[in-house]
Amino acid sequence: MNTDTILGLVARGALFVVNHSAGKDSQAMFIKLRMFVPQEQLVVIHAELPGVEWEGTLEHIRDTIGEVPLLVCRNENKTFLDMVEHRQMWPSPKNRQCTSDLKRGPIERTIRRYLKDNPRFGGLVVNCMGMRAEESPGRSKLQPFKYHERNSVAGREWYDWLPIHDMSRDEVFALIESVGEKPHWAYEAGMTRLSCCFCIMSSQEDLKTAARLNPDLYRTYVQTERRIGHTMNMAGRTLEEVTGVYIDPMPDPFQDFFDAVARAA
8 A cells, every 4th residue: 555645635635534442453543643644634433332342441542532533333223232132143253243233334324424414524534444464364364455435425435444454463552652652451451452341253361351350241141152052152162161260150070979978868
């Protein structure tokens, strides 16, 4: 991607929308963008996931974006757990309805509405997302900059951009530190990534940490697995098996023997 292309869009007065989850990558992306995009051309957007987000998500975003407007959107018809209950299954890497229905859809609708309400941008928008190549083979193959045909209608000219696609994890944390900021508190508490508290893409260690930090929500997830008969883990292991954190007392292997002795006495 030619830097001149981005600078050209800045010069044309494009709206730069920063998708923000409160995670380290979103935070670093915003820091990078505010270095050369005028404040009046920036807006931050967060797709809220009621009940399953980390505590302090919105507060952290507000604390680190200064006077830049923050748009908060959500799917008004269903929550994440509503979606799971309705489908009687969790999302999977190949069918990530949580992303399409609860994040991408509400975000795109909100951007379209914001452009309509703010004609000074002339329908020109750069939708910025914080995916990095280092995160996974799939993300390494993403096109860092592209024209979005589906959303470029009705007088809109829409581009998708991954501003930190080539940055490493260490570079992300270093950039945050370089401006005197700190990442969301969950990183210091042991998490390596910040999305939903419990995510199908989370590592075993992150799930263990999240269970320790969010015991009530963890119980809800475990109970949901039991109720619908479907596990978050694609290999069919329950959350309790993955984390080693059981919401009910573990059965005593000798209890049946002692009960039988008691009955015979």
